[in-house]
Each structure stands twice: as C-alpha cells, then as structure tokens.
Amino acid sequence: MKGYAMLKIGETGWIEKDRPKCGPRDAIVRPTALAPCTSDVHTVWEGALGDRHNMILGHEAVGIIDEVGSEVQDFKPGDEVLVPAITPDWDTEACQRGFPSQTGGACGGWKYSNFKDGVFGEFFHVNMADNNLAILPEGMSREAGVMIVDMLSTGFMGAENAAIELGATVAVLGIGAVGLSAIAGARLEGAGRIFAVGTRPISVEVAKKYGATDIVSYKNGDTAEQILEATGGAGVDAVIVAGGGPEILLDAFKMAKAGSKIANINYFGKGQGDKDTVPIPRIDWGFGMADKDLITGLCPGGKTRMERLADLVTYGRVDPTLMVTHTFKGFDKIEEALFLMKEKPRDLIKPVVLLE
Ligand code: NAD
Ligand code: ZN
Structure with a gap:
C-alpha cells in the first residue's frame, strides 16, 4: 500500500x-x-x-x-x-x-x-x-x-488543566487550531474575560466567534505588559500556552496571578539534546514560591x-x-x-x- x-x-x-x-x-x-x-x-x-x-x-x-x-x-x-x-x-x-x-x-x-x-x-x-x-x-x-x-481534544485539555472558575480571566497564547480550541474550551468552562494572543486575521475572526473578548497582538509589544495593562495590573487567573517557542513561558509567568494555572499544550519542538531546557522567569515565578503552577499534558x-x-x-x-x-x-x-x-x-x- x-x-x-x-x-x-x-x-x-x-x-x-x-x-x-x-x-x-x-x-x-x-x-x-x-x-x-x-x-x-x-x-x-x-x-x-x-x-x-x-x-x-x-x-x-x-x-x-x-x-x-x-x-x-x-x-x-x-x-x-x-x-x-x-x-x-x-x-x-x-x-x-x-x-x-x-x-x-x-x-x-x-x-x-x-x-x-x-x-x-x-x-x-x-x-x-x-x-x-x-x-x-x-x-x-x-x-x-x-x-x-x-x-x-488538545485545546479542551488546556482549558480543563487550567482549572478555570466561573468568571475567571484567561489568556490563550497562540491562536492556531489548538489555541482556538482552547478558547472554545475556556468559554465552555465558564471563563469571563478571554484574551486571545495572536495576529492571523482569519484566526482572530474565529477566536471572537469561539468566545475571545480581547485580542492582543504579540507583534505590538510585550504580550504580558499589554495584558497586565488591560487588567489594571492584576493579570490573569489562567494561561493556556498554545504556540510560540520556549520563551513564551516568560510571558505566561509574567501575566499569571498568584494561584493561577499555566496549562501548556504547546509542543516545544526544537532542539534534540537531553540538556535542553525551557525558561521559567525566576522573579515572576516568585523565586519559585509564587503559587503559579505549570501543568503539561498530551x-x-x-x-x-x-x-x-x-x-x-x-x-x-x-x-x-x-x-x-x-x-x-x-x-x-x-x-x-x-x-x-x-x-x-x-x-x-x-x-x-x-x-x-
Ligand atoms: P499554529 O502554528 O497554527 O499556531 C500557533 C501560533 O502561535 C502561530 O500562529 C504562531 O505564529 C503563534 N505564536 C508564535 N509566537 C507567539 C507568541 N509569542 N505569542 C503568541 N502567539 C505566538 O499551531 P497549532 O496547530 O495551533 O499547534 C499549536 C501547538 O500545539 C504546536 O506546537 C503543536 O505541535 C502543539 N500540539 C500539541 C498537542 C498536545 O497534545 N499537547 C497536540 C496537538 C498539537
Ligand atoms: Zn497533532
């Protein structure tokens, strides 16, 4: 065959x-x-x-x-x-x-x-x-x-792992099909405000239909700063990471509130060595004590x-x-x-x- x-x-x-x-x-x-x-x-x-x-x-x-x-x-x-x-x-x-x-x-x-x-x-x-x-x-x-x-299945897992409470504010980083599915999942889980971070016009259109309330372009400046500003400095209750390279975790930790879940559904594909690492920002992670949990899943x-x-x-x-x-x-x-x-x-x- x-x-x-x-x-x-x-x-x-x-x-x-x-x-x-x-x-x-x-x-x-x-x-x-x-x-x-x-x-x-x-x-x-x-x-x-x-x-x-x-x-x-x-x-x-x-x-x-x-x-x-x-x-x-x-x-x-x-x-x-x-x-x-x-x-x-x-x-x-x-x-x-x-x-x-x-x-x-x-x-x-x-x-x-x-x-x-x-x-x-x-x-x-x-x-x-x-x-x-x-x-x-x-x-x-x-x-x-x-x-x-x-x-x-993947996008909804992101929303499930993010433990979204009714009315919670959620950011979805990356709005290809996986991130868009995460937006739809976040709405079904009861999110209040949903930030969709991405630029492709066709994706932005679907993000809005699936429940995104705010669109942020990562090409218009620091994503985390834009979201912190839009939330009066508070940040978000949950982040779903669905695109970008490992450095996207810097944004995720920076915009996450204490008590938040950062649900990664992204596949960090580059690099083959067993010494490869992904960055977690020390200060935004409260020096390892900020009650910001990174959750992964396939x-x-x-x-x-x-x-x-x-x-x-x-x-x-x-x-x-x-x-x-x-x-x-x-x-x-x-x-x-x-x-x-x-x-x-x-x-x-x-x-x-x-x-x-
Ligand atoms: P995609 O490439 O269509 O979408 C990701 C988007 O993120 C792209 O448009 C990209 O431009 C954008 N992006 C890049 N940098 C960004 C940044 N800093 N901030 C925000 N957005 C940024 O990909 P997709 O098909 O939606 O898949 C997303 C990821 O999920 C891929 O890595 C894929 O391999 C992975 N995946 C994981 C699982 C799993 O089981 N966990 C299953 C399927 C796919
Ligand atoms: Zn796949």
Whole structure:
C-alpha cells in the first residue's frame, strides 16, 4: 500500500509498505478524512522526536473499518469511526494511575507518526480498537470529525488543566487550531474575560466567534505588559500556552496571578539534546514560591473522550469546522496539505483532505 512518510529529518515522500496486520484486539482502518498537524511539522522539519526513517506520517483521521480482530466486540467492518490521535494501551500501569497519554514513558500514548506508521496510508492499524475508536455520529461531517480527534481534544485539555472558575480571566497564547480550541474550551468552562494572543486575521475572526473578548497582538509589544495593562495590573487567573517557542513561558509567568494555572499544550519542538531546557522567569515565578503552577499534558485519546467531544459538536456547543480553511479532495493531496501546514500562509488555520 501507499503512504506519505517522513524519509528522514527534513525529508518527506511517498513510499510503499505492507498493509498492517490486525491482532485480535485491533482494527485496520481506511481513512476517509485526514488532517496534517503542526506536530508533524515539528517531527519532520525540526527532528523533534529524533530521527525516523520511512515512517508514515499523520495522526488525525476519520475512517472506515476494513478489518477487526477476533476479540473486538463493539465495531465491525464498514463502521465509520473517529480515530483519536492518541491511542493508549489501556491495560498499562500509567493508565491505571489515570495518565493514559503517558503509556510506557513520556508521551507514549502517541503512537501514530511517533512509534509506528501514522494515518497517512491507504490503511492504518488501531491498537485496542474497542477502547480507542468511537463511531462517527450520524449527521456529523467528516471535516468536523477530523477536527475532534486532536485539535478539540488538545485545546479542551488546556482549558480543563487550567482549572478555570466561573468568571475567571484567561489568556490563550497562540491562536492556531489548538489555541482556538482552547478558547472554545475556556468559554465552555465558564471563563469571563478571554484574551486571545495572536495576529492571523482569519484566526482572530474565529477566536471572537469561539468566545475571545480581547485580542492582543504579540507583534505590538510585550504580550504580558499589554495584558497586565488591560487588567489594571492584576493579570490573569489562567494561561493556556498554545504556540510560540520556549520563551513564551516568560510571558505566561509574567501575566499569571498568584494561584493561577499555566496549562501548556504547546509542543516545544526544537532542539534534540537531553540538556535542553525551557525558561521559567525566576522573579515572576516568585523565586519559585509564587503559587503559579505549570501543568503539561498530551492530547487525551480513547473512546469515551471522543464520544464526549462528539456530543459537544452534535449538541451545538462548538462548531470545529470554523477552523477548516482549506479542503482538498483525494489521497494524493496529503503532500500539499502538509506543506501548507509547514508554510502557514496567513489565510490558513487548518487544511483537511477528504478521501471520498
Ligand atoms: P499554529 O502554528 O497554527 O499556531 C500557533 C501560533 O502561535 C502561530 O500562529 C504562531 O505564529 C503563534 N505564536 C508564535 N509566537 C507567539 C507568541 N509569542 N505569542 C503568541 N502567539 C505566538 O499551531 P497549532 O496547530 O495551533 O499547534 C499549536 C501547538 O500545539 C504546536 O506546537 C503543536 O505541535 C502543539 N500540539 C500539541 C498537542 C498536545 O497534545 N499537547 C497536540 C496537538 C498539537
Ligand atoms: Zn497533532
């Protein structure tokens, strides 16, 4: 079968691979809608995970089940499913402790385009299908579905981790699809004022529709100072970091009040050494004693998560298709969509490739 792969750091291309094999609890899925992620860009062009050879890319998919293993009970060939970007092994120690995304080591629940071939193939493998798949609800578009599996799940996790209280003031730094989803999540969690920090006009428009009350451009001066000024010096109750390089944490800590949560959902992709660090500002962090908590997390996966996110879409709480700015038709367009994600033209939030 054909797949679009990372050949090595900095290089991608089409390759031929064997169709994946289906174990007793697994499923083999044929994609019907795919989306590239900024994480694919970090993986290929920044070598963020280290070198990978001939590994099929992609971890955002909706698809039709082609085959199921003998022990799979809830799904059958022909079912159209949401495939979470993160597909943990649900019988592991990390899952039992409540951290399924960290199965078998940091970010180990992230298998596609990390430890195994991703979803940009004619077929792809799903481990523990009964736990990791969810039916695409009737009436939900494939575009909406493919925005749920990573973008909504990650952005909403940011809002959940930020522990937003009713009426709290929140800042979301970075308004690509992940930050926009965080804005929608912050509104659902009950935020009062929501600062959206970003510049792309198309993103600003969607940020307002998702609930942003104030738009701040990081290109118009120091972000934290702008937000401190707008809040009369008080700062914000929660910060969700969804873009930028490691130095964005300087802004986050500076604008955060005592007692705040700084929920990082950004992937700090550059650098490969185990001595690499990210900066936390000593003074704005109260010399390590300011009650400002940095919380990290990898996109939650699994069936229940997908079903709940799907309900938010089905019952009109959020429309993820507002983030789809480019739609392509045909498997061959994956390459173009991935390069768009890399180049990030001003009119792009997220491209989707429909296969049928
Ligand atoms: P994106 O590139 O579309 O959006 C991020 C935006 O932040 C960009 O527009 C960028 O210009 C902007 N930015 C840069 N510096 C900034 C600054 N100082 N202040 C504010 N904004 C700034 O990316 P995306 O697709 O929305 O993804 C965001 C991040 O989330 C990526 O690093 C991605 O890899 C990561 N991600 C993480 C998870 C997870 O599980 N935690 C899942 C998916 C994606
Ligand atoms: Zn992703």
